[in-house]
Amino acid sequence: MTSREQHDRMANAIRFLSMDAVEKANSGHPGLPMGCADIATVLFTRFLKYDPKAPHWADRDRFILSAGHGSMLLYSLLHLTGYEDMTIDQIKHFRQLGSKTAGHPEYGHATGIETTTGPLGQGLANSVGFALGERIMNAAFGNDLVDHYTYVLAGDGCLMEGVSQEAIALAGHLKLNKLIVFWDNNDISIDGPVSLSDNTDQVARFQASGWNASHIDGTDPEAIAYAIEAARHSDKPTMIACKTTIGFGAPTKAGTNKAHGSPLGADEIAGARKFFNWDSPPFEIPADILDAWRTAGKAGVKARTDWEGHLAKADAKLKAEFERRLSGKLPSNFDAVIADYKKKLSADKPKVATRKSSEMALEVINGAVPETIGGSADLTGSNNTKTSQTKNITSDDYGQRYVHYGIREHGMAAAINGLTLHGGLIAYGGTFMCFSDYARPSMRLASLMGIRSIFVMTHDSIGLGEDGPTHQPVEHLAALRAIPNHNVFRPADAVETAECWQIALESEKTPSTLALTRQNLPTVRNEFVAKNLSSQGAYELAAASGEAAVTIFATGSEVEIALGARDLLEKHGHPTRVVSVPCFELFDQQSDDYRKKTIGNAPIKMAIEAGIRQGWDHLIGSDGIFVGMTGFGASGTIEQLYPHFGITAEAAAKAAETRLHAK
Ligand SMILES: Cc1ncc(C[n+]2csc(CCOP(=O)(O)OP(=O)(O)O)c2C)c(N)n1
Secondary structure (H helix, E strand, O other), X not given: OOOHHHHHHHHHHHHHHHHHHHHHHOOOOOHHHHHHHHHHHHHHHHHOOOOOOOOOOOOOOEEEEOOHHHHHHHHHHHHHHOOOOOOHHHHHOOOOOOOOOOOOOOOOOOOOOOOOOOOXXXXXXXXXXXXXXXXXXXXXXXXXXXXXXXXXXXXXXHHHOHHHHHHHHHHHHOOOOOEEEEEEEOOEOOOOEHHHOOOOOHHHHHHHOOOXXXXXXXXXXXXXXXXXXXXXXXXXXXXXXXXXXXXXXXXXXXXXXXXXXOOOOHHXXXXXXXXXXXXXXXXXXXXXXXXXXXXXXXXXXXHHHHHHHHHHHOOHHHHHHHHHHHHOOOOOOHXXXXXXXXXXXXXXXXXXXXXXHHHHHHHHHXXXXXXXXXXXXXXXXXXOOOOOOOOEOEOXXXXXXXXXXXXXHHHHHHHHHHHXXXXXXXXXXXXXXXXXXXXXHHHHHHHHHOOOOEEEEEOOOHHHOOOOOOOOOOOHHHHHHOOOOOEEEOOOOHHHHHHHHHHHHHOOOOOEEEEEOOOEEOOOOOOOOOOOXXXXXXXXXXXXXXXXXXXXXXXXXXHHHHHHHHHHHHHOOOOEEEEEOOOHHHHHOOOHHHHHHHHOOOOEEEEEEOOOOOOOHHHHOXXXXXXXXXXOOOOOXXXXXXXXXXXXXXXXXXXXXXXXXXX
């Protein structure tokens, strides 16, 4: 049992590492670590199940610092408890290029960082996925292998962000009782007192969303421990409102926004040293305190080795499946299953919307890959995300595979990231593509983290018809393609849809968005080819009858239009080839030779896509012809809208011929 004095000195080690690192970097946020050091110390010395020597141990408790600006709190903890890569040198190089101690915690930069945080609210919203992932994996593999908590430290900013409401409502609804959130209730944000902009009764708010919530003194170790103990026995998720003081210990800046996001300065730090009676120089931790921290960091070894014993003794098949799922590798027959399915499609030649093709592909995938978890933000019937294998996950039954996320696109995308990061699961979720805007902050973070989150975006153009321009994406393909490390797929038929799904599932370090149509499309890939042609990003779908005068590039629903334009041009004596472009990003990764060959030398290059031109010039050149949208869509039937906006085979052929005659 740690004495109060010992606790205080251990907490002070966090405080001084944090304020000294921020001071040395001349940048960063000392206030949160100083205010929350007691919470962190109690959690990491008395409750959290972790082993710094086995940071990826599957049954570890997760700790998520949602208020990512307080990164020095996490880096201090990782150093003090003995994560090998978090050396004192890394702490000294806080915020320096190439160090593990990036400005905000970045997943993959250092062990022990469960998710990238910094955009406020994201960590809290991820945690719903983590906690749900734990329950799903528990239902599949039992208490001996999966039984852990998800702890979150969130600030005022996290709770003010809209995504927090989506997250807490979902967690409350799903009764994720192993989710425990500490709210750093310090009344301060950047502009000054929180009361400048908010008067929410947060405890009442969480309670209204189905949580336990109560106030405690966030500097009293026993109160913190008592609250955690109660939370661990709760049948609901728990929010502990911890009253703290930002920059606690800084003589004049404590309790003010001056302690939030800039170095405290030599005088304040000297004052804090006096206040805490801490005479060690910067970056030196008294030996007994470092020992105490390292001992705390070893406390989880027994739990970890016990767990390894459980795993070793588990049924051989269960163990193998658990290990396969955590490795992220797909079942060994996956490629064969997709190949068989593609063969069938090329023979059957279905004429269906790609959202339906996606459902058909998912029916095959979900049958072969038990770790997929589907969902939709209240558009299940429109997104076609549910298959015969995916029944509803409820608070009474986590052993199922479908999440009704409610009308919460942002919360859904963040939860998908959490499910993915938890491990053992492949999560996908759908909404209308236009509303990818509502999910985008989390989609971007999936890309930054390099994780396999999958976003199903149906109703991908004016082709959705009468819902009109509020629902018709125009700039969204370009906007999503602008995110680095994000595969945006726009398949042209059922075969390409199956191929794109295959790539999405196989891309362990890249998230995917599938842009899918509402309207029916013919099968354009009539001949079975074993190779996944979509994996090249672009490929010649129809050759020209002679030396090509025109090359038409198109995606998704406009491939059919491109083939129609090709027929007209060929009839008029202009050899024309069509290149299908299911994924810009993958095409950009091909060899120069392949890219050159696929783009070709036809004097006329044209692209057809029912979106804006942005991004196409790198294929067609700035003098290429673009047939697409230049502004917002309109409310009308699909039969009216395509001609209205000039996106037809006839218009495309005419534009090419006009240019050919001008040459
Ligand atoms: C989405 C988002 N918006 C804005 C910011 C910039 N920002 C960083 S911290 C912060 C204030 C947060 O206040 P609080 O959570 O109370 O943290 P504290 O001041 O207590 O450390 C803001 C606005 C951000 N990181 N993320």
